[in-house]
Amino acid sequence: MLYDPTRQKFVPHTPEEQVRQSLLKYLTETLKIPIILIKTEFALSAIAPKEKGRVDIIVADPSEFDLQKAYLLAECKAKNGSQNTAGKDFLALQSQVNKYLRILHPKHIILALGNDWRFLSISADGRRYESVPAIPVFS
Numbered sequence: 001m002l003y004d005p006t007r008q009k010f011v012p013h014t015p016e017e018q019v020r021q022s023l024l025k026y027l028t029e030t031l032k033i034p035i036i037l038i039k040t041e042f043a044l045s046a047i048a049p050k051e052k053g054r055v056d057i058i059v060a061d062p063s064e065f066d067l068q069k070a071y072l073l074a075e076c077k078a079k080n081g082s083q084n085t086a087g088k089d090f091l092a093l094q095s096q097v098n099k100y101l102r103i104l105h106p107k108h109i110i111l112a113l114g115n116d117w118r119f120l121s122i123s124a125d126g127r128r129y130e131s132v133p134a135i136p137v138f139s
Contacts, residue, residue: 004024024038037060077093
């Protein structure tokens with residue numbers, strides 16, 4: 001079992017949960033995001049009642065009252081083992097995130113495939129997400 005500080009309970013130790021907990025540690029320790037702003041396994045129905053699915057990690061933007069305008073959205077997946085499938089796995093993560101973007105409008109996105117993470121931030125014109133080397137430290 002792994003302890004999830006955002007849910008304040010122990011959860012089964014699965015490969016995907018290990019990725020999620022590793023990313024949570026990065027968010028809180030490296031990016032200095034307060035744990036109180038982070039939700040894991042967030043049900044989309046809390047925002048759009050007819051929507052199904054759960055976002056792996058969502059970080060509220062303290063300057064917004066609406067979680068649709070989140071600071072950050074992250075989708076996690078355990079690696080399938082083969083380097084040859086990593087491209088397909090990232091496409092699957094991106095496809096999942098694209099579904100969430102119909103409802104959510106985060107400033108930043110993290111696609112986490114095992115220990116391989118990709119960072120995206122909203123463009124200056126607010127029309128698309130661009131690959132960035134890292135997400136800025138939270139302020």
